Amino acid sequence: MRIDIITVLPELLKSPFEASILKRAIDKKLVEVHVHNLRDYTDKSYNQVDDYQFGGGAGMVLMIEPIDKCISSLKRDRKYDEIIYMTPDGDTLNQKTSNSLSLLKNIIILCGHYKGVDQRVRDTLITREISIGDYVLSGGELGAAVLCDTIIRLLPGVLNDETSALTDTFQDNLLAPPVYTRPREYKGLKVPDILVSGNFPEIEKWREEQAIKRTIERRPDLLEE
Template identity: 90%
Template sequence: MRIDIITVLPELLKSPFEASILKRAIEKGLVEVHLHNLRDYTDLSYNQVDDYQFGGGAGMVLMIAPIDKCISQLKSERDYDEIIYLTPDGETLNQKTANTLSLNKNMILLCGHYKGVDQRVRDTLITKEISIGDYVLSGGELGAAVLCDTIIRLLPGVLNDETSALTDTFQDNLLAPPVYTRPREYKGLKVPKVLLGGNFPEIEKWREEQAQARTEKLRPDLLD
């Protein structure tokens, strides 16, 4: 998989890909992540990529020209399955979306900034709009990092135990059951007996029941 990220703040995005699972995925050749500074694609002085909005109002808007130039150059080099705009008013990211996107070969992520992007970008260049939640960030960079993490960890070979991702919270519209590790007892708090007996059908049954109960209590909306 290849992910191209268009941003005005590439330095903000470097760190997530230089550590932990994302770094290992890149080193193993399972994913390529390329950062593109939008300011490299403007012909205006002072590397300007934003301007005041027509009609007045507070906040600057990313202009269509440098975005179009960057996306056009990338599309001339390869085909892309999705061109995604990170924006608060996009489709809310969930596990189902992450699962679907993990099957793609090439994607472009466009990070919004300031007041957003010229609407013509959204109308003509973008194939999907994604939000990571009902709140506003200073830009789409952190949202892009979150989206990349949710996708990359699903790629075959990224996790040491590939079945781990299949039992994550939300995979079956259920929250994950509680988990325990050593010691068996700590300050009078004991690990449930069913997990210690080695009866795996019983363990699986217990986990399913716990997942159902936790979801009903904490996120009943997932069961609708």
């Protein structure tokens, strides 16, 4: 998989891809992540990529020209399955979306900034709009990093145990059950006996029951879906 991220602040995207699972996936060549500075695609003075809104109003808007040039340049080298715009009013990211995106080959992610992008970008260049939640960030970079993490961890070979992602919260519209590790007892707090019984069919039954119970208590809306 290849992910190209377009941003006005590429430095914000360095850290997430230089550590942990994401770095390991890149080092193992399971994914390529390329960050493109939008300012490299403008011919305006001072590398300007934004301008005032037509009609007046507070806040600057990213111009269509440098975005179009950047996306067009990338598309000359390969075909992209999705061109995603990170925006607060996009479809809320969920596990189903991450699962489907992890099956794609090439993705572009455009990070919004300021008051957003010229609407003509959204009308003609973007194929999908995604939000990571009902709140506003200073830019789309952190949202893009979150999206990349949710996708990359699903790629075969990224996790040491490939079945781990299949039992994550939300995979079956259920929250994950409680988990425990050593010591078996700590300050009078004991691990449930079933988990140390060695009866794996009963353990799986217990985990499923606990997952359903936790979902009913915390996120009943997931069961309605």
